[in-house]
Amino acid sequence: MRLDKYLKVSRIIKRRTIAKEVxxxxxxxxxxxxxxxxxxxxxxxxxxxxxxNKTMIVRVDKIVDTTKKDEAQEMYTVLSES
Structure with a gap:
């Protein structure tokens, strides 16, 4: 799966266009x-x-094309956040 789509589907970043820009x-x-x-x-x-001013490290646990809001958290594990 493309990086920008993964970030949007997992709801780490709310919009795919913003994920693409970042x-x-x-x-x-x-x-x-x-x-x-x-x-x-x-x-x-x-x-x-x-x-x-935020740095976040996540590990990809699961890849799916679509998720509901409560299922999005299952797609990754936050390793560190600062």
Missing amino acids: ADKGRILINGKVAKSGADVKVGDEITLQFG
Whole structure:
């Protein structure tokens, strides 16, 4: 699944266009490497997001095309947040 779509479906970032902008500015890393919005996300990947003055590291646990609000939390595990 594309990075921008994963961030939107998992509700880490509310809109896909914003996820695309953040990724294309180089503020998202997958397994320590800078990732563009079209990068492929797989189960087990660690995603580091830097937006505003906040840094968040999450591990991808599950990939699904659509989710309900309460199921979105099951798609990832927050490893650290600062």
